Amino acid sequence: LMELTNERKGQATLTKDLQRLWYDLFMCDSLSLEEIAKLKREAATRGIYPDLEHYYLNREELMNYDLERVCKLIELWHDKGILYDRYNPKKLITDYIFSGLDTNGIFLHFEGFMKTIEILGTKEQKEKWLPKCLTLQSIGCYCQTEIGHGSDVQGLETTATYDVTAKEFVIHSPTVSSIKFWPGGLGKLSNHAVVQAQLYVKDKHYGVQTFIVPIRDEDHLPLEGIHVGDIGTKFGFNAEDNGFVKFTNIRIPRENLLSRYCQVSEDGTFTKESDNAIKLAYGNMLYLRLSIFFGRSVQFSRLATIGIRYSIVRRQFKDAETGEERQILDYQTQQYRLFPLLGISYAIRLAWVELQKLYSSFEAQTADGKQPLALLKDLHTLASCLKPLVTWRMRRFGEYVKQCCGGHGFLNVSGIHRIIKSEEGLVTAEGTNLVITQQTGRVLLGEAGKLAQGKRLEGITAFLNDHYNNTRKASNYSSINEIIVGAFESRVAFYLDYASKKFQKLIGEGIPMQTVWNEKVQQDFIDLSIYFADAFMLRTAFRQLEENKFVTSETKPVVEKCMQVYAIYC
Amino acid sequence: LMELTNERKGQATLTKDLQRLWYDLFMCDSLSLEEIAKLKREAATRGIYPDLEHYYLNREELMNYDLERVCKLIELWHDKGILYDRYNPKKLITDYIFSGLDTNGIFLHFEGFMKTIEILGTKEQKEKWLPKCLTLQSIGCYCQTEIGHGSDVQGLETTATYDVTAKEFVIHSPTVSSIKFWPGGLGKLSNHAVVQAQLYVKDKHYGVQTFIVPIRDEDHLPLEGIHVGDIGTKFGFNAEDNGFVKFTNIRIPRENLLSRYCQVSEDGTFTKESDNAIKLAYGNMLYLRLSIFFGRSVQFSRLATIGIRYSIVRRQFKDAETGEERQILDYQTQQYRLFPLLGISYAIRLAWVELQKLYSSFEAQTADGKQPLALLKDLHTLASCLKPLVTWRMRRFGEYVKQCCGGHGFLNVSGIHRIIKSEEGLVTAEGTNLVITQQTGRVLLGEAGKLAQGKRLEGITAFLNDHYNNTRKASNYSSINEIIVGAFESRVAFYLDYASKKFQKLIGEGIPMQTVWNEKVQQDFIDLSIYFADAFMLRTAFRQLEENKFVTSETKPVVEKCMQVYAIYC
Numbered sequence A, B: 001l002m003e004l005t006n007e008r009k010g011q012a013t014l015t016k017d018l019q020r021l022w023y024d025l026f027m028c029d030s031l032s033l034e035e036i037a038k039l040k041r042e043a044a045t046r047g048i049y050p051d052l053e054h055y056y057l058n059r060e061e062l063m064n065y066d067l068e069r070v071c072k073l074i075e076l077w078h079d080k081g082i083l084y085d086r087y088n089p090k091k092l093i094t095d096y097i098f099s100g101l102d103t104n105g106i107f108l109h110f111e112g113f114m115k116t117i118e119i120l121g122t123k124e125q126k127e128k129w130l131p132k133c134l135t136l137q138s139i140g141c142y143c144q145t146e147i148g149h150g151s152d153v154q155g156l157e158t159t160a161t162y163d164v165t166a167k168e169f170v171i172h173s174p175t176v177s178s179i180k181f182w183p184g185g186l187g188k189l190s191n192h193a194v195v196q197a198q199l200y201v202k203d204k205h206y207g208v209q210t211f212i213v214p215i216r217d218e219d220h221l222p223l224e225g226i227h228v229g230d231i232g233t234k235f236g237f238n239a240e241d242n243g244f245v246k247f248t249n250i251r252i253p254r255e256n257l258l259s260r261y262c263q264v265s266e267d268g269t270f271t272k273e274s275d276n277a278i279k280l281a282y283g284n285m286l287y288l289r290l291s292i293f294f295g296r297s298v299q300f301s302r303l304a305t306i307g308i309r310y311s312i313v314r315r316q317f318k319d320a321e322t323g324e325e326r327q328i329l330d331y332q333t334q335q336y337r338l339f340p341l342l343g344i345s346y347a348i349r350l351a352w353v354e355l356q357k358l359y360s361s362f363e364a365q366t367a368d369g370k371q372p373l374a375l376l377k378d379l380h381t382l383a384s385c386l387k388p389l390v391t392w393r394m395r396r397f398g399e400y401v402k403q404c405c406g407g408h409g410f411l412n413v414s415g416i417h418r419i420i421k422s423e424e425g426l427v428t429a430e431g432t433n434l435v436i437t438q439q440t441g442r443v444l445l446g447e448a449g450k451l452a453q454g455k456r457l458e459g460i461t462a463f464l465n466d467h468y469n470n471t472r473k474a475s476n477y478s479s480i481n482e483i484i485v486g487a488f489e490s491r492v493a494f495y496l497d498y499a500s501k502k503f504q505k506l507i508g509e510g511i512p513m514q515t516v517w518n519e520k521v522q523q524d525f526i527d528l529s530i531y532f533a534d535a536f537m538l539r540t541a542f543r544q545l546e547e548n549k550f551v552t553s554e555t556k557p558v559v560e561k562c563m564q565v566y567a568i569y570c
């Protein structure tokens, strides 16, 4: 403790300023640091934080243990009147605590189940279901993935067949591989699910649509024809009840097809809005992916705290000159591995300010019935590479922190285990990184095509206009930050030029498009997508550092230095 | 299953040949494949393999569960009369099974505790203790690390003070940080420990020496003055009882100082052999580090099996041309991540043939009382980078395999979890990679100095003679393998040139040696050490591929291709 005090000497004000910035960037500027501390104390008093006991529980005990904490957290939200208030600062602060638990179930109820109804439901459907969601009378999960299909949503096999006579849909799992598998909250928690299924009306196929399906009765027992359970232990999220469900000819009323964008009339006529409308609607679900990006800032900061504090307190090997044992923080290799964590923690938050604005604007415009297609494309391109960027980097730096703490880091009580175990799942959940980065890659390939035709790009790829033609000279840069951002952007431009020419050349040789993509350039475009993500994050973060009203002349140089270190050693 | 049969079509003989080679390289050429299969079946019948149950156990249950299997394994060894027969092929094969368990305790009894006595004990001490070790009457652990010191062995604080009157040593833990912490087998299993402690005789300090200390009585209860227990849950090895022990003035007879190389006479006179003799003795402990290198071949091969088989069976996304869903193995990104596993599995085994020879020759020479110092240096240089090479690469490729199997890879039943969780500890155990790679780095720095003086190098660094002066031309290479090895060796030469010049330059500027090393070039020499390890492994493996009598004209091209893929995509 003395060692820590020593390191902090004379920096008390700066420490507070940095904390202030940390919360301000996350829309909590209306709460004082005292209020935040008080809130955390209250959470502690209510027993929401996990204690050491949980390291010794078996699976079942662990689920109960964490669930008890989730319930207490909901109580707290309820008591403060913020349960339904997504952007309330007190809600945001207490969400932190929640992300320290090993389960996501209740988050998926709100952001997966309820949000889907908000987006895809008609006015009547929302009036019927949302109040039940808010009072937790209906608890639901997001039921898309099946044993046989995850990334390829079009390949789902669950069927929803309209029975004209009964005016009902029949939800059915025709094969073993069609069994729904993975949804968080399905195994134990939920009594409802939104289910993706192939719609058939009068033997005609109308693609994948979304249905509300009750799965458990009032006593929380599975309904007839529902075979539901937990899928077993995992690398992480072991307090979460990721589940499976097999439907045997489950009948649900016609009204349970979420019908804002497509309808089946009583007599079995299928109608739908334009594809654009549906695409735009689904755009709202990008919030899940984006929130994984944001959430990593919290986890990175936790790792930074553990790794750096330990390296201050820990000493190993006598220094020949001073005769004292060296703080391990003074070894070059520790600094390379630990300091970038500070930079990325702040960079995510600074970039988030703009991402959040993009998303809110999208949300508002679609709510107004507008069609912001360009914005949707940008958001989709960003979500599909930013989530992979930070979750992959989390895997690498999490491992670094563990190793940097030596044997003690390998102990669960180091706290590192609890942080990084669930991270292992986030590279796969919400779209596996290896697949979704390709979506960004495809967009970039398209942009290269436009550039080749002499068109100018707009929005998030506009920076390529300059770089692509190498018109930017070193003398144009006026600060280190600009040089850094310029370097990251140049890497994108250079690599895109290389990869798209490689692609075109192979196409020119007559090799089928799919073969070229899947067997020749896939890895190039995945790499490119990550380069693009880093460039976006750093450009936005450095810009916010200049422009954001919460950044002060005291905090700026510190955060700037940390982000520079991140950029160089990431 | 049909898919797997399909992939294997026409390769039945090749498959057998490759299996044969796999075992031949591990000194099991005297066992037929049938005998090996029979042995595994017997192990299965005896209930030695873990089943799915263990994923649902809490810590205590898990320890019992795995321990039961360890006992059954020992029984098997006992029944076959191979318990004490380290290099018996049947022992080696069944060791595989053991490495699938989540505990190392019994391995550490044989290779840590007993081996230390073999190496550091006098003839009398060996006669007294080894039979007890072999019959498991004395079960011991290797007790070196303390809470406060791991990497820096000189910094250990446990004291052993000679009491001339009583003719006893007093073993004591003077501080909290001196408590022994981490030894595997200490928490529950052992009744003895070999303990490293600072020796004091008549107030004079004689450095760190090794003592046999009884810790539990015949009822397996802690002896008086011994405070011993388990250190808690970890990322992996949770069936293992890594433990702590605090000694309060424990008295042990004078005879318990392991005295082959240093003695304390009854009247308190300290004598010792030359430092070289002691260094040579410790060289025998390198086997532990080397065996971590070898053991990874088994784990890599398990990961390869899971990842590649799953990628054959799993299909995702319809191919526009064929209309069929693609096997995910056909995606470029899967191949980049999975195929190198095959190459490294065989490369380790091929390199092992030569390493094992080096080690055996060292063991034999020291047993003969010779002083093979150059050989010791080579073995130490190799062990300190080969163990880090494969354990670090295991972290990366283990993560790849998990991600390549999508959601199902994240489930524990995928089998991946059990394989890679303990690997997380091996980057730290037996010397953390971040520290021991520096030992190889220092040797290489020394070699650069010799080259600069125009000396020629011998042994494992001899390849630098050629490369360092860039005298080797592309036209000198006669095969792809040679080019690959040449490229890896050139990387070492180039980087060593760069790093040692950087080092010399900074020293020239008057910066103290320790500062230069710890703050300016540390990371360079760690990187270099890994480059060196890869070059060694590949050179040796490709050479063995040409020379090894077990390699046939059928297996050679396959293993060769796999190793080439590894070399390019590692």
Ligand SMILES: Cc1cc2nc3c(=O)[nH]c(=O)nc-3n(C[C@H](O)[C@H](O)[C@H](O)COP(=O)(O)OP(=O)(O)OC[C@H]3O[C@@H](n4cnc5c(N)ncnc54)[C@H](O)[C@@H]3O)c2cc1C
Residues within 6 Å of the ligand: A108, A142, A143, A144, A145, A147, A148, A149, A150, A151, A152, A181, A182, A183, A184, A237, A242, A425, A426, A428, A429, A430, A431, A432, A434, A435, B314, B315, B316, B317, B328, B331, B332, B333, B334, B403, B404, B405, B406, B407, B408, B410
């Ligand atoms: C912790 C966790 C929580 C989850 N929560 C939910 C939930 O609440 N609701 C829900 O519906 N689902 C959930 N899932 C499922 C998740 O959405 C899927 O796991 C994910 O979409 C990947 O699908 P898959 O597992 O079927 O992998 P697949 O699609 O089978 O892919 C497996 C692997 O094959 C390779 N691959 C596949 N296609 C390609 C390609 N085109 N190019 C290159 N390589 C390819 C990749 O390596 C990929 O990782 C969750 C998963 C996890 C791990």
Ligand SMILES: Cc1cc2nc3c(=O)[nH]c(=O)nc-3n(C[C@H](O)[C@H](O)[C@H](O)COP(=O)(O)OP(=O)(O)OC[C@H]3O[C@@H](n4cnc5c(N)ncnc54)[C@H](O)[C@@H]3O)c2cc1C
Residues within 6 Å of the ligand: A314, A315, A316, A317, A328, A331, A332, A333, A334, A403, A404, A405, A406, A407, A408, A410, B108, B142, B143, B144, B145, B147, B148, B149, B150, B151, B152, B181, B182, B183, B184, B237, B242, B425, B426, B428, B429, B430, B431, B432, B434, B435
């Ligand atoms: C699974 C497992 C099993 C083990 N089994 C045993 C056993 O049976 N018996 C036993 O005695 N011990 C055992 N250990 C302990 C092990 O030997 C030590 O953890 C290891 O030697 C590292 O020591 P430490 O943990 O004290 O780390 P420290 O020496 O404190 O090092 C911590 C970190 O500081 C940094 N660091 C330290 N020195 C330097 C430097 N010079 N340069 C750069 N960075 C530096 C590195 O990042 C290092 O990882 C085991 C450990 C594990 C994880």
